Amino acid sequence: TLTLNGSSATSLTWAQLLRKMKGEMQGMGFNQVPAITSSYKFDLNQPFSLIPPEFKVGVNKKRTLLIGCNYRKTPDAQLKACHDDVSSIKDFLVNVFGFPESPDMMTILMDDKKHKAPTHKNITEAFKRLAEKSQPGDAVFVLFSGHGCRVMDSPIDANAESYDEALLPTDYHQSGIIRDTLMFKTLFAPMKKGVTVTCIIDCAHTGVMIDLPYLWSTNNKKDDVVAKVSPISS
DSSP, rough: EEEEEOOOOOBBBBBHHHHHHHHHHHHTTTTOEEEEEEEEOOTSSOOSSSSSTTTTTSSOOEEEEEEEEOOOOGGGOSSSSHHHHHHHHEEEHHHOOOOOTTTEEEEEEOEEEEEBBHHHHHHHHHHHHHHHHOOOOOOEEEEESSEEEEEEOOBBBBOOOEEEEEOOOOTTTHHHEEEEHHHIIIIIITTTTOOOEEEEOOSSSOOOSSOEEEEEEOTOOOTTTTOOOTTTOO
């Protein structure tokens, strides 16, 4: 499982891609720092790819879940580009990595009156279905483009504060937020061993959305430093 906070050509390495993202985001006036977490240790200096080397054409499947929330019914939270993000990523997946567009392989949730709405129920159910359908050897890609937030969790002890990262579905005022713990429970925990999952979380006001064992951040990293994922506890 790989999660990517914040999105380029397959000739780039993973580290180069995140550094490029950081530069473009800073150029647009954003202060967020792209970071990557993983459930396993891997080489960030190898070419970026969404398909594992052991993927077998005709045997394994490429599955996609794309979520774009413009919050058009919520005036104080409206966004403009999240549907465009879904469209751009979809084109990239289909044209560069050959992900199929068929409804059984690609699920799109958007509040555009053309697709199923990205409500709390629809998003969590889509997570569950994706985990149930995916088989060892499959390549899975998940995008969430919308609002995020950070909320106080139950304190670890009297001297430590704990936070949950969360996604905001379009009906968050009525149904609540989707905490990282719920995302882990519905999408990652039930995923079968051997499935390669890449997840881009493109939203503000979150840290690292999924607390996986390994982490690398572009914060205070120079281009001449070899990028390495490290245990989060270190």
